[in-house]
Amino acid sequence: MPVAKRIVPCLDIDKGRVVKGVKFVDIKDAGDPVEAARGYDAQGADELVILDITASHEGRDTLVQVIEAVATQIFIPLTVGGGVRKNADVRALLNAGADKVAMNTAAIERPEFITEAAQRFGSQCIVVAIDARRPKKKKKDDTPSDMQWEVFTHGGRKSTGIDAIKWAREVVMRGAGEILLTSMDRDGTKEGFDIDLTRAVADAVDVPVIASGGVGSLEDLYDGLTAARADAVLAASIFHFGEHTVGSAKEYLRGRGVHIRV
Amino acid sequence: MSCIGVIDYGMGNLHSLAKALARVAAEDRIDISYDPDKLARADRLVLPGVGGAKYCMEELRRLELDDFVREVAGTKPMLGVCLGMQIMLEHSDENGGADLLGLFEGDVVKFPDPAQHDADTPDDTRIKVPHMGWNQIHRTREHSLFDGVPEDAWFYFVHSYHAAPEHDKDILGVTEHGVDFASVLLKENTMAVQFHPEKSQGAGMKLLANFMHWDGQV
Numbered sequence: 127m128p129v130a131k132r133i134v135p136c137l138d139i140d141k142g143r144v145v146k147g148v149k150f151v152d153i154k155d156a157g158d159p160v161e162a163a164r165g166y167d168a169q170g171a172d173e174l175v176i177l178d179i180t181a182s183h184e185g186r187d188t189l190v191q192v193i194e195a196v197a198t199q200i201f202i203p204l205t206v207g208g209g210v211r212k213n214a215d216v217r218a219l220l221n222a223g224a225d226k227v228a229m230n231t232a233a234i235e236r237p238e239f240i241t242e243a244a245q246r247f248g249s250q251c252i253v254v255a256i257d258a259r260r261p262k263k264k265k266k267d268d269t270p271s272d273m274q275w276e277v278f279t280h281g282g283r284k285s286t287g288i289d290a291i292k293w294a295r296e297v298v299m300r301g302a303g304e305i306l307l308t309s310m311d312r313d314g315t316k317e318g319f320d321i322d323l324t325r326a327v328a329d330a331v332d333v334p335v336i337a338s339g340g341v342g343s344l345e346d347l348y349d350g351l352t353a354a355r356a357d358a359v360l361a362a363s364i365f366h367f368g369e370h371t372v373g374s375a376k377e378y379l380r381g382r383g384v385h386i387r388v
Numbered sequence: 389m390s391c392i393g394v395i396d397y398g399m400g401n402l403h404s405l406a407k408a409l410a411r412v413a414a415e416d417r418i419d420i421s422y423d424p425d426k427l428a429r430a431d432r433l434v435l436p437g438v439g440g441a442k443y444c445m446e447e448l449r450r451l452e453l454d455d456f457v458r459e460v461a462g463t464k465p466m467l468g469v470c471l472g473m474q475i476m477l478e479h480s481d482e483n484g485g486a487d488l489l490g491l492f493e494g495d496v497v498k499f500p501d502p503a504q505h506d507a508d509t510p511d512d513t514r515i516k517v518p519h520m521g522w523n524q525i526h527r528t529r530e531h532s533l534f535d536g537v538p539e540d541a542w543f544y545f546v547h548s549y550h551a552a553p554e555h556d557k558d559i560l561g562v563t564e565h566g567v568d569f570a571s572v573l574l575k576e577n578t579m580a581v582q583f584h585p586e587k588s589q590g591a592g593m594k595l596l597a598n599f600m601h602w603d604g605q606v
Contacts, residue, residue, distance in 0.1 A: 128565045129521040248439035250546045332502045387522040387542045
């Protein structure tokens, strides 16, 4: 059998504490990152993603300390993102114990950054996060957009005018080893992944795609890994608040024939 | 008390590896160093590495560690991890080609390009590169380095190139990802693994513990 599909819990971090953004606006405190990471490791998570949701605006020292503390406690891969703008940021996070570093806004503003980081640190540790949503309906007299999904930055607040599928192809050409794809339409809704978006990106690139945004049930995870063709699924709230464990999600997926590590 | 030398040439996540070694060998000393004299005094050595083969070799040469590794190979137990495994072969196709350490005969080659998705194929059969995630190892024979590691245990991989050794006798484990590739190599007292034991939870920690107690017998 080839490589297994992955279940990836995500911790959103603000000033060193875990939060869960609902559409990245309404956030509530959900605990200590080290405790949460240890819990997910024990549940059998395949990887852990830690995103610093305020790092674009604020200092980064707290995040490095959090990563150092988490990395001494878990022995599964750790991806860290939020406010990564230059190779020195990548190095600081890798040195703190991250295995992969995710970049988002900086990659849009300066696509050469992807190339520089991939050349210096290797594609295997460079993840490009893409936040995408369907363009808003235009007024009648407007020319209709030929874009199905547009890339947004700054936590989904800022439009870029960039086509998400084209951007996915470009980031891979520039050296990204993985794409973390979030549907901004679905994030926080619990209505399931945007299957069409995820499948379009997964089919457009040769690197693994992590689907994110909208998981409300175990069936959503199944759909993400099958119909949407994602290589990994990211989820926060269904695991955070004890609705499901990673272990029970894996039992469910294996029962439905998904190739998974248990 | 024995001493483990971790070869530090500025490539890779030495901290994760050192933390994992410290967990399985609490009574031993772990020296992370780029000083050949200091590393020469270690009882066993670990050669880590991530990134590109060419850059890795340049850094090893710059620090005069390439000759050190060649000289010390075979004299004490040594473990290559991920790119640290790949650079133990002779030549890599990566990034225009690079000459490597040559501890194992054979080359490092890229995975075949993923086939484009055919609308008729089942949803989850397309092979992606990098090979990233958890996979299993089919052992070609039993060995003390696998003591206590279940036959179907999972290990974490992340790589786009893989070892293609010249001699089957050097292969201790094979993994499938589109093609069958050598994921564990063993020759004299040098062991090399493509996966990251330090990121592979219980099975990886057990393998590291076995390496720490290995007498270097093939």
